Amino acid sequence: MRRTSWLWPVLAPLRFDESGIGPKLMHESFINYRNHRYGVFAVALCLGAVVTSLIDSRREPQNGGTWLGYTLGSIAALLICYLALYGVRRRSFKSPAGSAAGWLSAHVYLGVAVLCIATLHCGFQFGWNVHTSAFVLMLLVSISGCWGVYVYARYPGLMIRQRGNSSRETLLEQLSTLDRRARLLVSALDERLQSYVEEAIRRTHLGGGVWAQLRGRDRSTILIPDALRGPPFARIVSNEGQHVLIQRLAQEHAGAHEASFAAKLQDLLEVASEKAVLVGKLQKDIQLQGLLQFWLYCHLPLCFGLLAALVIHVLAVFLYR
Amino acid sequence: MQVHLLISRAGGQAGNSPAREYVLETRQLTIGRDSLQDLQLSDPQVKPQHAVIRPHAGRLRIERCTHGRVRVNGVWRSVAILVEGDTIQIGATTIVVRRARRGASVQLEVIESPAASEAELPALYALSLRETGISARFWSWLLVLGVIAVFLIPALAASMYPPARPVLRSNALVPSDRLWQSGPLHPSHQFIGGNCNACHLAPFQRVGDAQCTACHKNVQHHVDVHTADVALFKQNRCGDCHVEHERPSVLIQRDSRLCTDCHGHLKELKPNTELARVTDFGSDHPDFRPTMLERAGSSAPAQWQAVRAPRGVRAEEHSNLIFSHAEHLKPKGVKSPNGYEVLKCQDCHQPNAGGRQMQPLRMEAHCARCHSLLFDEHDPSTAVPHGDLKRVFDTLQGHFIRTYLDSPSPPDQRAASAARRPGGEAEVMTRDQQRRARDWADRQSLLIARELLEKRVCVECHRVTSVPAATGFEQWRVEPVRITQDWMPLANFSHASHATSACTTCHAKAAASKTSADVLMPSIRDCRECHGGSTDTGKLASDCGMCHTFHLPGRGLFETGLQHTKQHR
Numbered sequence A: 001m002r003r004t005s006w007l008w009p010v011l012a013p014l015r016f017d018e019s020g021i022g023p024k025l026m027h028e029s030f031i032n033y034r035n036h037r038y039g040v041f042a043v044a045l046c047l048g049a050v051v052t053s054l055i056d057s058r059r060e061p062q063n064g065g066t067w068l069g070y071t072l073g074s075i076a077a078l079l080i081c082y083l084a085l086y087g088v089r090r091r092s093f094k095s096p097a098g099s100a101a102g103w104l105s106a107h108v109y110l111g112v113a114v115l116c117i118a119t120l121h122c123g124f125q126f127g128w129n130v131h132t133s134a135f136v137l138m139l140l141v142s143i144s145g146c147w148g149v150y151v152y153a154r155y156p157g158l159m160i161r162q163r164g165n166s167s168r169e170t171l172l173e174q175l176s177t178l179d180r181r182a183r184l185l186v187s188a189l190d191e192r193l194q195s196y197v198e199e200a201i202r203r204t205h206l207g208g209g210v211w212a213q214l215r216g217r218d219r220s221t222i223l224i225p226d227a228l229r230g231p232p233f234a235r236i237v238s239n240e241g242q243h244v245l246i247q248r249l250a251q252e253h254a255g256a257h258e259a260s261f262a263a264k265l266q267d268l269l270e271v272a273s274e275k276a277v278l279v280g281k282l283q284k285d286i287q288l289q290g291l292l293q294f295w296l297y298c299h300l301p302l303c304f305g306l307l308a309a310l311v312i313h314v315l316a317v318f319l320y321r
Numbered sequence B: 001m002q003v004h005l006l007i008s009r010a011g012g013q014a015g016n017s018p019a020r021e022y023v024l025e026t027r028q029l030t031i032g033r034d035s036l037q038d039l040q041l042s043d044p045q046v047k048p049q050h051a052v053i054r055p056h057a058g059r060l061r062i063e064r065c066t067h068g069r070v071r072v073n074g075v076w077r078s079v080a081i082l083v084e085g086d087t088i089q090i091g092a093t094t095i096v097v098r099r100a101r102r103g104a105s106v107q108l109e110v111i112e113s114p115a116a117s118e119a120e121l122p123a124l125y126a127l128s129l130r131e132t133g134i135s136a137r138f139w140s141w142l143l144v145l146g147v148i149a150v151f152l153i154p155a156l157a158a159s160m161y162p163p164a165r166p167v168l169r170s171n172a173l174v175p176s177d178r179l180w181q182s183g184p185l186h187p188s189h190q191f192i193g194g195n196c197n198a199c200h201l202a203p204f205q206r207v208g209d210a211q212c213t214a215c216h217k218n219v220q221h222h223v224d225v226h227t228a229d230v231a232l233f234k235q236n237r238c239g240d241c242h243v244e245h246e247r248p249s250v251l252i253q254r255d256s257r258l259c260t261d262c263h264g265h266l267k268e269l270k271p272n273t274e275l276a277r278v279t280d281f282g283s284d285h286p287d288f289r290p291t292m293l294e295r296a297g298s299s300a301p302a303q304w305q306a307v308r309a310p311r312g313v314r315a316e317e318h319s320n321l322i323f324s325h326a327e328h329l330k331p332k333g334v335k336s337p338n339g340y341e342v343l344k345c346q347d348c349h350q351p352n353a354g355g356r357q358m359q360p361l362r363m364e365a366h367c368a369r370c371h372s373l374l375f376d377e378h379d380p381s382t383a384v385p386h387g388d389l390k391r392v393f394d395t396l397q398g399h400f401i402r403t404y405l406d407s408p409s410p411p412d413q414r415a416a417s418a419a420r421r422p423g424g425e426a427e428v429m430t431r432d433q434q435r436r437a438r439d440w441a442d443r444q445s446l447l448i449a450r451e452l453l454e455k456r457v458c459v460e461c462h463r464v465t466s467v468p469a470a471t472g473f474e475q476w477r478v479e480p481v482r483i484t485q486d487w488m489p490l491a492n493f494s495h496a497s498h499a500t501s502a503c504t505t506c507h508a509k510a511a512a513s514k515t516s517a518d519v520l521m522p523s524i525r526d527c528r529e530c531h532g533g534s535t536d537t538g539k540l541a542s543d544c545g546m547c548h549t550f551h552l553p554g555r556g557l558f559e560t561g562l563q564h565t566k567q568h569r
Helices: A008-014 A037-057 A067-091 A100-122 A130-162 A168-187 A191-202 A210-215 A240-254 A259-319 B136-160 B162-170 B187-192 B209-213 B228-233 B257-263 B363-367 B389-406 B413-419 B431-454 B508-512 B524-528 B558-568
Strands: A221-225 A233-238 B002-009 B020-025 B029-032 B051-056 B059-064 B070-072 B075-077 B079-082 B087-090 B093-099 B106-112 B291-296 B303-308 B334-336 B339-341 B464-466 B476-478
Touching: A037 A067, A037 A100, A067 A100, A067 A259, A100 A130, A130 A259, A130 B136, A168 A191, A168 A259, A191 A221, A191 A240, A210 A259, A221 A240, A233 A240, A240 A259, A259 B136, B059 B070, B070 B079, B136 B162, B209 B558, B389 B431, B389 B476, B431 B476
Parallel strands: A233 B020, B002 B106
Antiparallel strands: A221 A233, B002 B020, B029 B051, B051 B059, B059 B079, B070 B075, B070 B087, B087 B093, B093 B106, B291 B303, B334 B339, B464 B476
């Protein structure tokens, strides 16, 4: 993004970086597409609407039913339809209707502008009715869209940074290598430790449901012998950050008399710690990727809900005139 | 519940994963592929939470969880009671119930498939949102159908299908066309309740005037409904000015444009109009033309009619009263029974009960204390009545006849000896004596009447004219007095709302006015000291409706006007 742009103070906090759709600053992104063509248009549209409303509100109270109300409402409805068309454009890669970046740029800027136009259209009159529902849905669609812009600006870079420039597949590869090493190391040791390590590997948890992915907590568990009743009684406890395994290995290490045994335990400890870090990284990666996608799972249904509410809003207004 | 699990790998070969055995103390045994399950099966075919084994009514029962498929003894089941020897199949894993007796620990033998337990983590866990099965399409449909179910179907049903109305509209929690209301009804219309169709008769049609005049029967039109002017209103609806469902709810639009749309260029709409152009009170409004009472003709009970002062000429009132405000407001005061008394406006002008206008001025209440009607200043019983000249003469005649009869020596010296005998009883007067007494009283009364009507008492305030060729008491006539009470009968002016200002703030010329012909109404400049135009921010922004009303009295019923409008179409 060029610093000379007059939109700099607004866009600077987004901190676009070199990854993902938040592209290189020097390159043209959907934010600075054609020197903020759609941004300028959106700002001009909003300013025009605000000034006209201010002038008109001195003469009569703002309302959706005045000539200005109808005009702003029509503009907002057309804008919403246009914004929804972006979903169609996105799916057709060979569309003749303008470039994808241009469409996205217009989608983002006009999506924010529609907030302003629709708010002026409703004249700040809210109630428990379909009209306010349509407004609230529009607000939510717009907010989720803004969230998407932020997420695309921020998370791809963050993901690369926290994965340490390797892909998720590499990390998963490393994880299974570590598991194999742990099994190999522990095969020379006694059975109790073998079952400890085996259970820790079996019950290593990654991702999960929507909530688990977005929350990003390590939900790994481990089956350990019941300390009071002894084997075969067992309990399942949390092994977040492999801490139960590491603690157990550390205890064994502290009580080890034989040098080769202690050395093996030392190796196992290192493997377990490495795995803990790796699982943490993967979990964070899954969380960030989930957040990167989740806004769209909100944005799309809300958008369709808005379209339905908008049609009913217009129908209701003209049915009961 | 105590569950004893014997876990082994199918094929009998222990390999690198030996048979395991453990006992769990748990209320229910959860089975699935994620790490939180009691029995974790590392098998991609198994759901994260697949099934649950729990005691049920003293027996052991397996229940599948959402989407999990469970085969008990070769039959797909969602719920099954387990007995010893039953075989459960979940994915590639077989579970044999070894012991399921009451009171004892449950023993299950789990035989894992060798392939399944080697599955890698990405196969066992959803690592992206897409893999969790979350579907934007599903939620979109849900939201769309939800919006339609709440906001469209009940409302349409209430709108189009009358039998559904009582059910839908009776309860505030049931969605109905109430959800289409853009704002609440005005408090005065609240009694209509949720019955939208009381006003909205047909879909896609605006609320008609007939729905308003059904209740508002006596509403008058803006123009005379029997003239062609009604045609000028054929485009207008009640709803143009009276907008419902507004928030905040204001039923009477105060927008001056509703008036100035026509009154700003009335000449174009009605070339013969006598009304001046108005676009804004502050900058483009003609000066006031007070309405005054003028005597119509000279017929005997006086007829008065309200006449608006002509434009561009100094207005003069012809009330037939002789009065000087200047005289009464002299700084040293006026002569009164208590000496000199300084008068204030309020001594004569008092507001009426509503406070909007002043009470009518009455001689007895406001003038008589100083303006006595005694014809003999030394005798307080000699007052003539006010208001009726005939009663004045009767009073005078009666007084002088009494004087004649009561005096010890008759004022008429020529008849003295004949009238009375000293020391004698009262005698009956002869007809001649009666005529003499009456003649004397008439002469005296006429003298006094002339003094009152031409010199001293009546003429101070009243215009007295002489009737040509009449004699005696008939020769005078006091011109009837009618003081204009309402100078702007159509304006919504209230003295009460201006009570914080002194009278002279607006009626400044009163103290200098020497004649009753002066109209002391303030001019528009006086109003503009405080009232500005409709968008004025430095003064009280005043729109048309502050002083004027649309529905004017005597113009004819609005309904009649509507019929005329239809004919003109």
